[in-house]
Amino acid sequence: MMVTRHAASRRRRRRRRTSRRGLWTAAAAALVATGVLLGLVTALRPDGGGDPDRTVVAPVADAPSGTVQAPSRSPSPSSSTSSAPPTATFGASPSKPAATPGAGASASKPTRAITAQAPSAGRIRPGVTYRGLATHYDAADGDGACLFGPSDGLMIAAMNHTDYETAKACGAYIRVRAASGASVTVKVTNECPLPCAPGQLDLSKQAFAKLGALSAGELPITWSLLSPSTADTLAVRYKTGSTRYWCGIQVVGHRNPVARLEVMAGGGGWRPLPRAEFNYFLSEQGAGCGGALRVTDIYGEQLRLDGIPVRADVLQPTGAQFRRH
Structure with a gap:
């Protein structure tokens, strides 16, 4: 037991x-x-286990699929902006112009620009002071590469090839100032070919004499774009040889530089025409020749012009004008 x-x-x-x-x-x-599980969690973490040299990039909520937003960085001390007015330097390229506002609006009456930042401007932009040299030439009757014809008063200028920008400068009004304080307002009617440098203006002798003695040959200047008061209204001219099957169209007497000319193409849509160096918009296949036109200035204002027949080398008034800025 x-x-x-x-x-x-x-x-x-x-x-x-x-x-x-x-x-x-x-x-x-x-x-x-538990140790194995912790190791797996650590290995699968988005930051790769706390690697200090790795940056996590988060998708952009409103961006298209596949795009990501770069990580934010602190600004460099050298990237501070100045509060001084913008000034163009030799060889500087202005910003790419933005899309023209109001393109989808009704063309029955002018469409006013919403912004004063000149969305359709090229190299020459309002509110910018450009620096260069003024030289002078014998302007004869004032006609030039822009093919406007003889000029009254001869207060005109030939724009350097770079800033001429395939005739975008044609018809622009420019205020020119010399170091002495003297100034003159001129209209761009001609092109100054290379070696005229960016910023350079070749003035008529009459305009140059407002700034200094012709014997000086050249003067350092600053200049800027104007939107002047004027009694003129827009006129349209078809190039010599124009027909309903091929035409060149020119706008004359505009207060602000012209950025675009469109014709009413088949189907009721607007078609922009390319601009030639000699300041005519060309319709090589005849689209829109003799039909409705829509002209846009550098501020984005649009004017529709109707009832202008194809009459070669005849200046046809329209009674319309761009708004002053």
Whole structure:
């Protein structure tokens, strides 16, 4: 009977030891599993486990699929902007022009520009002061590369080839100032070919004489674009040889530089015409010749012109004019 009780006691002690070993084994297995799980979570973290040299890039909510937003960076000390008025330097390229506002609006009446930042301007922009040299030439009757014809008063200028920009400068009014403080307002009617440098104006002798003695030959100047008061209104001229099957169209007498000319093409849509160096917009296949025209200035204002037939080399008045800025 005593033997039986001792045997039972030994069996109970063995079961307790076996139970403890099972508990320790289960605890160890749980710890190992936890360590493996933590390692997997760390490895799969978006920042790659806390690599200090890696940058996390977040998708842009409003961007097209596949695009991401670059991480923000602190501005460089050298990138501070000046509060001084913008000034163009030799060889500087102005910003790419933005799209013309109001392109989808009704063409039955002029569409006024919403902004004064000249969305359709080229190299010559309002509110910018340009620097260069003034030289002079014998302007004769004032006709030039813009093919406007003879000029009254001869307060005119030939724009350097770069800023002439395929005739975009034609008809622009420019205020020119010399270092002495003398100034003159001129109209761009001609092109000054290379080696005329960016910023350079070749003035008629009459205009140059307002700034200094002709014997000086050249003067350092600053100049800027104007939107002057004028009694003139726009006129349209078809180039010599124009017909309903091919035509060149020119706008004359505009207060602000012309940025675009469009014709009403088949289907009722507007089609822009390319501009030639000699300041005519060309319709090589005859599209829109003799039909409705839409003219846009550098500020984005649009004027629709109707009822202008194809009459070669005849200046046809319209009674319309761009708004002053």
